[in-house]
Every structure is written in structure tokens, then in C-alpha cells.
Amino acid sequence: MTTTPQRPFTLxxxxxxxxxxxxxxxxxxxxxxxxxxxxxxxxxxxxxLTSRDLAAINAECLLANTYHLYLRPGTEIMELAGGIxxxxxxxxxxxxxxxxxxxxxxxxxxxxxxxxxxxxxxxDGSKHLFTPENVIAHQSKIGSDMWTCLDVCLxxxxxxxxxxxxxxxxxxxxxRAMKAFRETVPEDKIAKTSGGQWRVGTPLLFGIIQGSIYPxxxxxxxRFMAERPVHGFCxxxxxxxxxxxxxxxxxxxxxxxxxxxxPRYFMGLGTPVEIWDCVERGVDMFDCVWPTRTARNGTVMTxxxxxxxxxxxxxxxxxxLDPECDCFTCRTYTRAYLCHLFRSxxxxxxxxxxxxxxxxxxxxxETIRAAVENGDFAEEKKRFLKKFATLKPQSRAVxxxxxxx
Amino acid sequence: MTTTPQRPFTLxxxxxxxxxxxxxxxxxxxxxxxxxxxxxxxxxxxxxLTSRDLAAINAECLLANTYHLYLRPGTEIMELAGGIxxxxxxxxxxxxxxxxxxxxxxxxxxxxxxxxxxxxxxxDGSKHLFTPENVIAHQSKIGSDMWTCLDVCLxxxxxxxxxxxxxxxxxxxxxRAMKAFRETVPEDKIAKTSGGQWRVGTPLLFGIIQGSIYPxxxxxxxRFMAERPVHGFCxxxxxxxxxxxxxxxxxxxxxxxxxxxxPRYFMGLGTPVEIWDCVERGVDMFDCVWPTRTARNGTVMTxxxxxxxxxxxxxxxxxxLDPECDCFTCRTYTRAYLCHLFRSxxxxxxxxxxxxxxxxxxxxxETIRAAVENGDFAEEKKRFLKKFATLKPQSRAVxxxxxxx
Numbered sequence: 001m002t003t004t005p006q007r008p009f010t011l012x013x014x015x016x017x018x019x020x021x022x023x024x025x026x027x028x029x030x031x032x033x034x035x036x037x038x039x040x041x042x043x044x045x046x047x048x049l050t051s052r053d054l055a056a057i058n059a060e061c062l063l064a065n066t067y068h069l070y071l072r073p074g075t076e077i078m079e080l081a082g083g084i085x086x087x088x089x090x091x092x093x094x095x096x097x098x099x100x101x102x103x104x105x106x107x108x109x110x111x112x113x114x115x116x117x118x119x120x121x122x123x124d125g126s127k128h129l130f131t132p133e134n135v136i137a138h139q140s141k142i143g144s145d146m147w148t149c150l151d152v153c154l155x156x157x158x159x160x161x162x163x164x165x166x167x168x169x170x171x172x173x174x175x176r177a178m179k180a181f182r183e184t185v186p187e188d189k190i191a192k193t194s195g196g197q198w199r200v201g202t203p204l205l206f207g208i209i210q211g212s213i214y215p216x217x218x219x220x221x222x223r224f225m226a227e228r229p230v231h232g233f234c235x236x237x238x239x240x241x242x243x244x245x246x247x248x249x250x251x252x253x254x255x256x257x258x259x260x261x262x263p264r265y266f267m268g269l270g271t272p273v274e275i276w277d278c279v280e281r282g283v284d285m286f287d288c289v290w291p292t293r294t295a296r297n298g299t300v301m302t303x304x305x306x307x308x309x310x311x312x313x314x315x316x317x318x319x320x321l322d323p324e325c326d327c328f329t330c331r332t333y334t335r336a337y338l339c340h341l342f343r344s345x346x347x348x349x350x351x352x353x354x355x356x357x358x359x360x361x362x363x364x365x366e367t368i369r370a371a372v373e374n375g376d377f378a379e380e381k382k383r384f385l386k387k388f389a390t391l392k393p394q395s396r397a398v399x400x401x402x403x404x405x
Numbered sequence: 406m407t408t409t410p411q412r413p414f415t416l417x418x419x420x421x422x423x424x425x426x427x428x429x430x431x432x433x434x435x436x437x438x439x440x441x442x443x444x445x446x447x448x449x450x451x452x453x454l455t456s457r458d459l460a461a462i463n464a465e466c467l468l469a470n471t472y473h474l475y476l477r478p479g480t481e482i483m484e485l486a487g488g489i490x491x492x493x494x495x496x497x498x499x500x501x502x503x504x505x506x507x508x509x510x511x512x513x514x515x516x517x518x519x520x521x522x523x524x525x526x527x528x529d530g531s532k533h534l535f536t537p538e539n540v541i542a543h544q545s546k547i548g549s550d551m552w553t554c555l556d557v558c559l560x561x562x563x564x565x566x567x568x569x570x571x572x573x574x575x576x577x578x579x580x581r582a583m584k585a586f587r588e589t590v591p592e593d594k595i596a597k598t599s600g601g602q603w604r605v606g607t608p609l610l611f612g613i614i615q616g617s618i619y620p621x622x623x624x625x626x627x628r629f630m631a632e633r634p635v636h637g638f639c640x641x642x643x644x645x646x647x648x649x650x651x652x653x654x655x656x657x658x659x660x661x662x663x664x665x666x667x668p669r670y671f672m673g674l675g676t677p678v679e680i681w682d683c684v685e686r687g688v689d690m691f692d693c694v695w696p697t698r699t700a701r702n703g704t705v706m707t708x709x710x711x712x713x714x715x716x717x718x719x720x721x722x723x724x725x726l727d728p729e730c731d732c733f734t735c736r737t738y739t740r741a742y743l744c745h746l747f748r749s750x751x752x753x754x755x756x757x758x759x760x761x762x763x764x765x766x767x768x769x770x771e772t773i774r775a776a777v778e779n780g781d782f783a784e785e786k787k788r789f790l791k792k793f794a795t796l797k798p799q800s801r802a803v804x805x806x807x808x809x810x
Contacts, residue, residue, distance in 0.1 A: 044745065048752040050737075073720060073745040080721055081741060089737050315478060316485055332457075332494050336486060340449065340478040347453040350752055 005229040006190040007262040008198035015377040019255055019282030022372035025232070025263045026198035027061075027093040027145040029085060034263055034284035035368050037275065037361045038063040038095060040292070043072065044088045047292045048351040049358070051090040057327055057359040058366070062090060063287040066138055066148075067099035067106070070128075071121050075141035083143020095146035095287075096139050097267060098208060101236070103130055104153045112152065112169070132176035140184050144203065148234055149177035151208040156241045163212035167221055170210045178229055181205045190231075204231035206265060212237060213246040215253035222257035232263040235283065239269045248277060255282030272301070272364055272388060276381050279368055291357035296350045298342045301360040305388050309353065314339040327359035328352075410634040411595040412667040413603035420782040424660055424687030427777035430637070430668045431603035432466075432498040432550040434490060439668055439689035440773050442680065442766045443468040443500060445697070448477065449493045451763070452697045453756040456495040462732055462764040463771070466498040468692040471543055471553075472507035475533075476526050480546035488548020500551035500692075501544050502672060503613060504535055506641070509558045517557065519574070537581035545589050549608065553639055554582035556613040561645040568617035572626055575615045583634055586610045595636075609636035611670060617642060618651040620658035627662035637668040640688065644674050653682060660687030677706070677769055677793060681786050684773055696762035701755045703747045706765040710793050714758065719744040732764035733757075 008026040015021070025032040039046045039054060041062040046054060054062070069078055081087035084094050100117070104110055107119035116131030132150045139147040150173050152166040189201025207230040211217030225233055235254055238247050251266070258264055265285035266278050275286050291301065298309045302322035307314075309321075317335040329338070329352040341349035364384070371380035413431040420426070430437040444451045444459060446467040451459060459467070469489055474480060486492035489499050505522070509515055512524035521536030537555045544552040555578050557571040594606025612635040616622030630638055640659055643652050656671070663669055670690035671683050680691050696706065703714045707727035712719075714726075722740040734743070734757040746754035769789070776785035 043749045043751060044742070045749075045751045045753050048756065050733075050753065050757070052733075052737075072749060073741070077720060077741065077745075081723060081739070087739075087742055087745075089742075315482060318486060328455075328457075332455075334486070334492075336478070336482065337449070337492055337494075340482075340492075344448045344450070344477060346448060346450045347752055347755055348450050348455065351453065351756065352455070 005231060006188060006192075007231050007259070008190050008192075008200050008204070009232070009261055009263050010196065010198070011260060013373050013375075014260075015372050016375065017378050018280045020279050020368075020372045020377045021260075021282060021284060022369050023263065023284060024197075025284075026200045027204060028200050028202065029091060029093045029145050031197075032061045032093050032285075033369060035275075035279045035365055035372075036060050036285050037365045038285065038287040039358050040065075040287055040289045041088065041090075041094070042289070043068050044078075044084055046354070046358070047296070048347070048354050049292075051088055053328075053355055054090070054358070055092065057355060058362045059092070059358065060362075061093040061095060061145075061285075064094055064096050064142065064144060065099065065102060066096045066135060066142065067102035067130075069096075069142055070099065070138050071123060075138045078143065079141040083141075085143065093146065094144040095206075095265070095285075096142055096144040096148065097234075098135055098148040098150045099130055099138075100151040100208070101153050101267070104155075114169070114172075116150070116173075117152075132173040133180040136177055136180040136184055139203070146204045146206055146232065147181065148206045149174045149208055149230075151210055151236050153237055154210070154212055156212070158212045160212070160214050160217070163210075163214055163217055167210045167212075167217055170208065171221070171224055174207050174225065174228065178205065178207075182229070206230060206232040206234045208234040208236040208267070209254055210237045211250065211254075213242050213250055215249050218250045218253040219257050222254040226258050230262075232265060232285075233258055235264065235266045238266065239274070244274075244277070247274075248281060251278055251281045251283060258282075272361070273385065275361075275364070276368070276384060279372075280377070280381065291361050292354045295353035295357045298349070298353065299357075300338075300353060301357045303360075303384070303387050309335065309339050309342050309349075311339075321353075321356050322360065325356060325359060325363065327356050329356040329359075410636060411593060411597075412636050412664070413595050413597075413605050413609070414637070414666055414668050415601065415603070416665060418778050418780075419665075420777050421780065422783050423685045425684050425773075425777050425782045426665075426687060426689060427774050428668065428689060429602075430689075431605045432609060433605050433607065434496060434498045434550050436602075437466045437498050437690075438774060440680075440684045440770055440777075441465050441690050442770045443690065443692040444763050445470075445692055445694045446493065446495075446499075447694070448473050449483075449489055451759070452701070453752070453759050454697075454763070456493055458733075458760055459495070459763070460497065462760060463767045464497070464763065465767075466500060466690075467495060469499055469501050469547065469549060470504065470507060471501045471540060471547065472504035472511070472535075474501075474547055475504065475543050476528060480543045483548065484546040488546075490548065498550040500611070500670070500690075501547055501549040501553065502639075503540055503553040503555045504543075505556040505613070506558050506672070508535055509560075517574070519577075521555070521578075522557075537578040538585040541582055541585040541589055544608070551609045551611055551637065552586065553611045554579045554613055554635075556615055556641055558642055559615070559617055561617070561647050563617045565617070565619050565622070568615075568619055568622055572615045572617075572622055575613065576626070576629055579612050579630065579633065583610065583612075587634070611635060611637040611639045613639040613641040613672070614659055615642045616655065616659075618647050618655055620654050623655045623658040624662050627659040631663050635667075637670060637690075638663055640669065640671045643671065644679070649679075649682070652679075653686060656683055656686045656688060663687075677766070678790065680766075680769070681773070681789060684777075685782070685786065696766050697759045700758035700762045703754070703758065704762075705743075705758060706762045708765075708789070708792050714740065714744050714747050714754075716744075726758075726761050727765065730761060730764060730768065732761050734761040734764075
């Protein structure tokens with residue numbers, strides 16, 4: 001096991017006034033431009049959208065879920081299919097999360113022990129065990145490009161001693177996951193080319209940094225992980241109901257301790273404002289069900305804020321959802337038509353609004369990347385926020401399952 | 406009012422052994438190759454599909470619903486939008502039905518009088534009146550290419566005297582609708598070109614032939630309508646629970662009396678077998694919610710019959726839904742992936758299966774058209790039915806509202 005891992009990430013620019021960065025993460029399925037928003041393909045499908053739709057709106061990378069795919073269709077079937085890329089016909093990068101969060105938040109019964117997390121399927125109550133080792137094996141069968149180490153998630157609020165205890169278990173598990181990773185991916189086919197780019201022939205491993213809302217714990221966790229042979233870093237256990245101040249302080253404590261030459265991924269974030277805030281604090285990667293979930297509720301994101309498409313004023317509004325948007329929905333349909341579809345309960349509404357809302361976020365990330373490149377991140381952020389009405393942060397469900405440490 | 410109307414329809418071929426025909430119907434939005442299957446865009450949208458999807462699978466013409474669009478978004482909004490083609494961004498032909506069937510089957514209260522049909526909206530109970538005249542006005546606002554006359558629909562079974570009485574009212578209403586049509590579309594901009602094609606600058610009017618399952622009534626109704634200034638003929642009030650024998654006898658009685666140089670449209674049909682049977686009896690146009698409704702239930706149509714995608718055997722089946730199909734779903738995804746999406750309750754399943762099932766029917770119509778052109782309809786029908794397992798006819802809901810004549 002090496003302690004100076006290859007980290008196939010290239011920093012293209014740093015903002016001078018804050019920690020915002022512009023980078024490229026190289027994977028076995030191509031490069032990901034960061035900062036990036038990854039649409040959520042929980043069950044190997046982004047709700048209502050095809051892989052072709054997602055490529056057309058410049059989704060650079062998808063997030064899939066180890067817990068869900070393990071239970072259905074089963075990782076054995078994912079392997080038979082030739083991996084998630086062939087299964088869902090998506091030839092760009094895919095990151096899988098560890099399943100940790102879902103084990104604690106979705107499964108009916110969850111019991112933690114040193115070996116791993118025992119849980120009952122939320123589908124049929126069947127019993128299962130996730131260990132740091134088998135979660136690596138599951139991700140190998142899923143065939144994703146970026147794997148994550150099984151972690152222990154805490155409910156919010158958590159007291160500091162409890163947070164420390166669960167963090168220590170996360171770290172012991174991370175070491176086991178890294179060992180399993182090295183055994184599963186024995187030969188490191190990652191090399192820098194003469195042109196300064198990377199050639200990546202293997203999956204990458206991401207370590208998860210926990211520590212609840214305690215900056216000291218977060219910093220310690222970040223230092224621990226920074227020295228390990230991982231290719232990237234996840235910030236887990238946030239956006240679960242804590243205040244924006246606590247969240248931002250935790251993020252700052254983490255990014256201060258991480259190496260520059262590796263990507264940082266905030267799991268499960270977020271709304272547009274949260275993303276700007278976290279890019280400012282040095283985060284590179286984001287994912288959230290928010291754009292598709294709100295789309296199915298009829299909420300439309302635009303650079304001028306959000307609105308509910310069902311409102312009576314849109315019945316006769318023959319303009320596009322967002323005149324600045326280049327997505328298929330905005331180039332093709334009017335608010336009046338989309339209002340009608342939503343009011344009529346037509347499935348097509350979910351599809352067209354989801355497409356637009358994801359494109360809104362991928363366009364926002366393009367704006368963010370250009371701003372860092374051009375050295376005017378702070379100004380662009382101010383400009384964006386001025387136009388965009390502040391939205392309440394959308395929390396991930398708070399894990400309801402008591403931890404049994 | 407002319408008694409020798411222009412009927413912008415060209416017969417290209419007649420089968421020698423049966424009444425099957427191959428034709429072209431010209432409309433203000435282009436030509437429709439018949440026999441044709443029209444996907445149902447009840448509320449100005451085919452469930453889960455965009456107009457672009459429908460063009461890609463060679464849907465030649467859509468059916469929209471006057472009753473639904475009148476209630477929501479309202480025909481005034483359809484008119485403000487510039488008509489249904491601009492509203493739903495579909496630039497090929499659209500036919501609207503009369504709303505008669507829905508008034509009787511969907512609305513809460515329905516009272517028929519000589520003036521028209523009074524009914525309560527199934528959305529909010531609000532009271533409305535459809536007359537032969539205002540249904541023409543509504544279709545004018547909707548902006549469809551083919552309009553239909555308001556008719557009286559009967560529940561099945563209906564006794565002959567009742568059927569006769571309602572037919573007579575349908576005929577009196579048809580005369581009023583034709584008058585209203587001539588007043589709404591004053592100048593007949595329909596002309597045959599020197600090349601034998603048609604130039605059509607106006608909507609077309611279709612008369613509806615009723616008569617329940619009584620061949621004599623059906624024949625009388627057909628002769629009545631054949632002499633009127635309409636561009637095409639609808640066969641209404643069938644596929645509502647009667648036997649296949651009764652249905653086929655009624656169709657035969659009708660097509661025997663209709664002019665060759667005009668299209669015949671069987672409203673609300675049907676399953677593949679029913680379509681072959683009715684083409685054989687001289688019907689040119691069909692519509693049905695069946696391919697999209699069954700898709701949402703997970704039923705897949707193939708040339709080898711239908712199957713339920715959720716069945717366990719498809720979990721590991723990495724072949725396309727139908728190896729003979731050229732649709733996006735079949736060219737892109739496996740049965741295993743579609744089985745997983747359906748079992749996972751993913752909306753994308755409805756979309757991908759609907760696309761396939763409609764393409765199955767548009768491909769079947771291409772086969773039928775080629776068979777009539779090549780003079781081997783009977784053989785092709787036999788070949789098709791041999792491969793295709795017989796499916797039970799899918800009835801439209803039987804109207805539950807008592808007629809108050």
C-alpha cells in the first residue's frame with residue numbers, strides 16, 4: 001500500500017479571494033470538469049430521463065447508489081450486464097456512494113458492529129450485511145468509475161463523544177476498504193501523460209470524511225484521510241438538518257486539511273446557493289435529488305429564481321421556462337403547455353421539467369467554472385445570488401435509525 | 406352546401422381478395438398514409454412522449470380529444486397558443502374526436518336534448534353544454550386538421566328502437582354540424598393538383614356513423630352520411646363490449662355503403678388483431694390508448710406476441726424487447742434494464758415501453774400498407790397472426806351514463 005497515491009486530478013485554476021478551484025478529474029470513462037454537479041441515478045436511472053437526455057444537457061458524471069443497486073437488480077445482475085455503463089447505456093463517468101447513508105436512513109432495522117452494518121431491506125425485510133470489504137466488492141460488480149468506502153452516518157444533532165466514536169469506526173472501516181480496494185484493483189493503471197493529462201485504467205477510490213458539525217473532529221478526519229492512498233475525498237454526514245453556519249464551518253475545516261491535487265465531493269448537496277457557498281470553500285463535486293424531485297412537484301429553476309408551473313399566471317404564458325436556457329424543454333415548449341401538462345397530471349411534465357432543472361444546474365456549474373477560470377468568482381456569485389431568490393436549503397432525510405455503537 | 410364534396414383522399418391500391426385499401430389522406434399539415442394508427446394525445450400530449458419522439462417513430466397523425474381540451478386548458482387557451490400544433494409542437498396532422506364519447510362516459514351527469522348534451526365536468530362538477538355547433542367552434546379553436554360532428558353514443562347492449570332513436574338524433578346533429586362547419590370554414594381551399602395530389606388549406610370534416618350492432622341501422626347510417634358534404638367517415642359506438650362477430654358485421658355493413666374516395670376511421674380501435682380484421686373490411690384509420698396504457702402496466706408488444714416485462718425471466722435477459730424493432734428503446738436498452746426500471750417503479754420505464762409499443766403499431770401499419778400495395782394482404786395477415794399470440798380485445802369503457810332521449 002502506497003502512502004503517496006496517484007491522484008488523477010489536475011488543477012487548472014485557483015481563485016485568489018477564496019478557495020474556489022477549477023479542475024479536471026480523470027476516470028476510466030473520461031474526464032470530469034470540476035466544479036461539477038452529478039445528477040442522481042439512484043437505481044441506474046435518472047428519474048424520467050434517458051442517458052441520451054443527460055448527455056445532451058452536458059451531465060459530466062452520474063451518481064448511482066450501492067445500497068439500491070445491491071438490493072435491486074442485485075450486483076450479480078449488474079456484473080452480468082457488463083457493469084452500470086452498459087446496463088444503463090451511459091458512457092461517461094459514474095460515481096457510486098458507499099450505501100452507508102441509505103443503510104441508516106432507509107432500511108427497517110440497522111445494527112452496527114465492528115464487522116459492518118446489518119440491515120433489513122426496505123423492499124422485503126430480508127437481512128443483509130454491509131462490510132467495508134463487501135461494499136468494495138459490490139462496487140466492483142457495479143463497475144462504477146469512482147468507489148467510496150463504507151462509512152458510519154450519524155443522525156443530526158449528535159453529541160461530540162458520539163460523533164467521535166462513529167468517526168473512529170469510519171476510519172477503521174476506511175482502512176479495511178482501502179485494503180480491499182488494493183486487492184480488488186491490484187495494478188494501478190494510472191499514469192500522467194507527457195501532455196500533463198492522466199490516463200486512468202482503473203476505478204478510483206474516495207474516502208469519506210465524517211465528524212458531524214464539530215470542526216475539530218472534521219479537521220482530524222480530513223488529516224487522517226489526506227494521508228491515505230485514496231484518489232479523492234467525500235464530505236459525508238452534512239446537509240442532514242444542521243444550520244448553514246455549522247455546515248459551512250465543517251466544510252472549511254475539512255478543505256483546509258486536504259491536499260490540493262485531489263477532488264473533494266460533498267455528498268448529497270444541494271441547492272444552488274449551497275453549491276456556490278461550498279465551491280467558495282473548496283468543494284469540487286456535488287450531487288442531489290433536488291432538481292428532479294422539485295421538477296416532479298412542478299418547481300422550475302431559473303436564473304431569476306424558482307416558480308411553481310401550476311400557478312394560474314402560466315396558463316397563458318407562451319414564453320419558455322427560462323429564456324436564458326438552451327435545454328430541449330426551453331427550446332421547444334412554452335410555460336402554458338408545461339402548465340397544462342402538469343395540471344393534467346401528464347408524465348411528460350415530470351420528464352420535461354426534470355430535464356430543464358438538471359440543465360439549469362449543469363449550466364450554473366459551467367458559469368462557476370468559467371468564473372474561477374476568469375478570476376471573478378466573487379463577482380459572479382454576487383451577480384447570481386442577486387438574480388436568484390434565496391431558496392431554503394433542502395435537507396436529505398435525517399437518518400432515523402438509532403446507532404448502536 | 407354542396408352534395409358532391411371534395412374528398413382529398415387518393416386510393417393507391419385495393420386488395421383483390423378483400424376490402425383492404427392503401428391510400429393517402431391530404432390535410433393542411435401534410436399527408437397521412439393509410440391504413441394508419443393514430444397515437445392518442447388526449448390532453449395534447451401522448452403519455453410520457455414528446456412530439457419529437459412521435460415523429461421519430463413515424464406517427465403520421467395524432468388524435469386529440471375535444472372534451473378534454475375544452476375543459477383543460479380550455480379552447481380559448483388553445484386558440485391563444487395558435488392551435489394545437491404550436492401548443493404541443495407537433496407539425497403533422499391532428500384529428501379531434503367530437504367529445505361525444507367522453508361526455509357520456511366520463512362526465513358526472515349527462516342529459517341529452519335536441520339542442521345538445523348537457524354535462525358536468527369530471528374535474529370540478531361545473532356545468533357545460535355541447536351542441537353540434539359549439540363543438541365545431543371548439544375544434545376550430547383547437548386548430549386540428551380533421552374535425553368530427555357531435556354524435557350520440559349508446560351504451561352496449563342497446564335495443565334496436567333505442568339505437569334507431571339515438572341514430573336519428575346523431576343524423577339531425579350531423580346536419581347542424583355540417584352547416585356550422587361551412588359557416589366556420591367558408592371557402593373550400595381544397596384542390597387537386599395536376600400531379601394528382603391534393604392541396605388542402607382548410608380543416609376537414611368527418612361524419613360519425615352510429616347504429617349500435619344492427620347492420621341494417623349501420624347501413625342506413627352509412628348511406629345517409631355518404632351523401633353529405635363530409636371529407637371522411639367515422640365508425641363510432643363500437644368496441645364498447647360487443648362481440649367480435651357483431652363488431653365485424655357492423656363494420657362490413659358500413660364500409661359496403663361508403664364511397665371509395667374517402668377515408669373510414671374506426672374510433673377507439675384497437676388491438677393488433679382487431680386492426681388487421683378491420684383493415685380487411687375496408688377501414689383506413691385507427692386510434693387507441695391501448696399501446697401506451699399497456700406499456701404503463703409493463704406489457705410489451707412484439708411480433709411474437711406480448712409479454713410482461715416484470716417477469717423474473719427478463720431480469721437476466723440482455724436482448725432487446727423485440728429484435729425486429731428499430732425504435733430507440735430496442736436499439737438502446739436490454740430487457741434486463743427495462744425489467745429493472747419497471748420493477749423499481751421508474752417513470753423512465755413508462756416512457757421507453759410506450760415508445761416501443763407505439764412503434765410496434767406504426768411498424769405493423771407499415772407492414773399492412775406494403776401488403777396491400779404488393780397484393781398479398783391475406784398472406785401477410787396469416788403470417789402476422791401465426792407469430793402473434795391472440796390477445797383479448799381491449800374494450801373502451803362502456804358508457805355508464807343513461808341516455809335520456
